[in-house]
Amino acid sequence: xxxxxxxxxxxxxxxxxxxxxxxxxxxxxxxxxxxxxxxxxxxxxxxxxxxxxxxxxxxxxxxxxxxxxxxxxxxxxxxxxxxxxxxxxxxxxxxxxxxxxxxxxxxxxxxxxxxxxxxxxxxxxxxx
Numbered sequence: 456x457x458x459x460x461x462x463x464x465x466x467x468x469x470x471x472x473x474x475x476x477x478x479x480x481x482x483x484x485x486x487x488x489x490x491x492x493x494x495x496x497x498x499x500x501x502x503x504x505x506x507x508x509x510x511x512x513x514x515x516x517x518x519x520x521x522x523x524x525x526x527x528x529x530x531x532x533x534x535x536x537x538x539x540x541x542x543x544x545x546x547x548x549x550x551x552x553x554x555x556x557x558x559x560x561x562x563x564x565x566x567x568x569x570x571x572x573x574x575x576x577x578x579x580x581x582x583x
Contacts, residue, residue, distance in 0.1 A: 460566060464570075468553065471552055479541050483540075488537075491526060492535065497509060
């Protein structure tokens, strides 16, 4: 990657960070945080048995073991303090934005298109 492209990617990641930065002061919601974190004994007692269960079962009608594993590690680091959960989600979103850029660039070999798509993915309000 050249210097100009690195600068553009940093700008996209910076804009995305600025837009989503306010999530770091949010509290838990009761849309799903109560089910996935506050009342979830599977992540609160992260044992080998529970890790096996996470990868072999559906939870709340969904199969997403990496999400539950991430929540389990975060719970073991911070308990029910929402900041680390929000920070982890922000980091994952920034990495996903970078991966969107890489995917589009590999598919279309067009850096400008990749930057636009990555920026739109990064700032799109559906992620809120």
